[in-house]
Amino acid sequence: GENVEQHPSTLSVQEGDSAVIKCTYSDSASNYFPWYKQELGKRPQLIIDIRSNVGEKKDQRIAVTLNKTAKHFSLHITETQPEDSAVYFCAAKILTGGGNKLTFGTGTQLKVEL
């Protein structure tokens, strides 16, 4: 089955700096990659996603890049703010014939310091 690895497990940045979280996946058939943000004590929420037919997607301060050949994808947050502090999870999914489940990484605890 699919295996998703996520690094780093913790990340501390100064406010205004950029943060990068990286994930690798094992199943080359995976073709959908969402990112979820989970604030302390709250439910995970989708922040951005990318399909395998594109290499990059941006939404304001957040961007995701995908390298299908290397089977890795990354989340980039620019101009970080204290409210970006949370746990971020990457995930991978096979859109058709894959059982429809998301396989998640183990999460990255991002702390944005003032």
Added chain:
Amino acid sequence: GAGVSQSPSNKVTEKGKDVELRCDPISGHTALYWYRQSLGQGLEFLIYFQGNSAPDKSGLPSDRFSAERTGGSVSTLTIQRTQQEDSAVYLCASSLSSGTDTQYFGPGTRLTVL
């Protein structure tokens, strides 16, 4: 409109007891998912429903775990003869259908087995 709801929010039980966890998906969402989140870990897929049928039960950790969904809406996850290792947050998510449809998570049920 109303989001995904789960009950109870917290459940403390004794080892060996059975527990039932409930999930109310967003109205009109045909796909429903159960995940388990252990302390400091990612989200572990348990089971996926499309309507009332469960085409993917591959994540259920043992035959002590079962789930059902009736009327294409509410789902219950049952854990029989609970063990201490079952302690975790159980998250439910729903999506409009499947594929790339965003999965919206509920607040979770924190299960503690003493």
